[in-house]
Amino acid sequence: MAETAIELTSGAKSVREGLRRALRGPPFDRLAMVDRSNAEIVLAEVLNNIAEHAYAGRPGPIRLWVAREPGRLCLRVEDEGRPMPGHRLPPDRLPAPGELAEGGFGWHLIRALASDLRYDRCGSLNRLCFHLRTEQSAG
Amino acid sequence: MQLESTMQGTTLVIRALDDRIDAAAAIQFKERMRDLTAVPSARVILDLARVHFLDSSGLGAVVAVMKLLAPDRPLELAGLTPTVEKVFRLTRMDTIFTIHRGLEAGLRQAG
Numbered sequence: 001m002a003e004t005a006i007e008l009t010s011g012a013k014s015v016r017e018g019l020r021r022a023l024r025g026p027p028f029d030r031l032a033m034v035d036r037s038n039a040e041i042v043l044a045e046v047l048n049n050i051a052e053h054a055y056a057g058r059p060g061p062i063r064l065w066v067a068r069e070p071g072r073l074c075l076r077v078e079d080e081g082r083p084m085p086g087h088r089l090p091p092d093r094l095p096a097p098g099e100l101a102e103g104g105f106g107w108h109l110i111r112a113l114a115s116d117l118r119y120d121r122c123g124s125l126n127r128l129c130f131h132l133r134t135e136q137s138a139g
Numbered sequence: 140m141q142l143e144s145t146m147q148g149t150t151l152v153i154r155a156l157d158d159r160i161d162a163a164a165a166i167q168f169k170e171r172m173r174d175l176t177a178v179p180s181a182r183v184i185l186d187l188a189r190v191h192f193l194d195s196s197g198l199g200a201v202v203a204v205m206k207l208l209a210p211d212r213p214l215e216l217a218g219l220t221p222t223v224e225k226v227f228r229l230t231r232m233d234t235i236f237t238i239h240r241g242l243e244a245g246l247r248q249a250g
Binding site for chain 1: 159161162163192194195196198199200202203205206221222225226229230231232234235
């Protein structure tokens with residue numbers, strides 16, 4: 001299974017640049033529009049979470065691996081920042097629309113579009129693995 | 140973050156000219172919107188037709204602008220592209236904004 005590796009540096013601007021670079025290349029460039037759009041939403045949230053929380057605004061390496069399987073993408077994202085609180089994924093809690101919250105939407109978007117989310121703290125690494133359905137995309 | 144504002148009758152129309160409102164642009168977007176909406180108007184419509192991507196930080200900034208204008212002028216949105224529409228729908232924030240299909244439709248409709 002061909003696997004694509006992408007390296008980027010944390011930070012809002014470099015995440016934007018890294019995301020743009022990743023989505024222009026394989027396997028994302030061969031996906032149907034809707035699948036590519038889902039990948040962009042999920043990856044933007046995952047990468048910005050790392051930049052804001054794991055690295056707390058400091059620069060640090062982020063590595064992304066993507067493998068395409070029939071009907072889905074398998075993704076792995078690793079960083080060397082602080083672990084998730086309690087070494088586990090945050091609960092899925094979408095703010096009620098009426099609260100007019102200005103944040104707290106990121107993990108909900110990730111959970112709504114990705115499946116088989118798994119987080120592990122491996123020594124000094126954070127590792128997040130998940131799948132994205134690509135059923136709208138031809139082989 | 141480039142924004143362009145025009146007055147159409149009594150409606151202030153602000154058009155986002157960049158193709159993304161993301162974590163790198165959110166703070167600047169909020170500040171520019173605060174400046175541009177300082178002029179009095181009956182309504183404010185934000186035209187997002189050129190924006191192809193909005194993340195949760197961008198969404199938070201749009202909500203912040205809405206709160207800034209409330210309660211006198213509810214922030215109306217127009218021209219949501221598919222990815223932007225999806226982010227609003229998945230977070231259910233589409234239920235709290237008046238969303239017009241396009242700017243023309245928004246201008247025809249009374250606020």
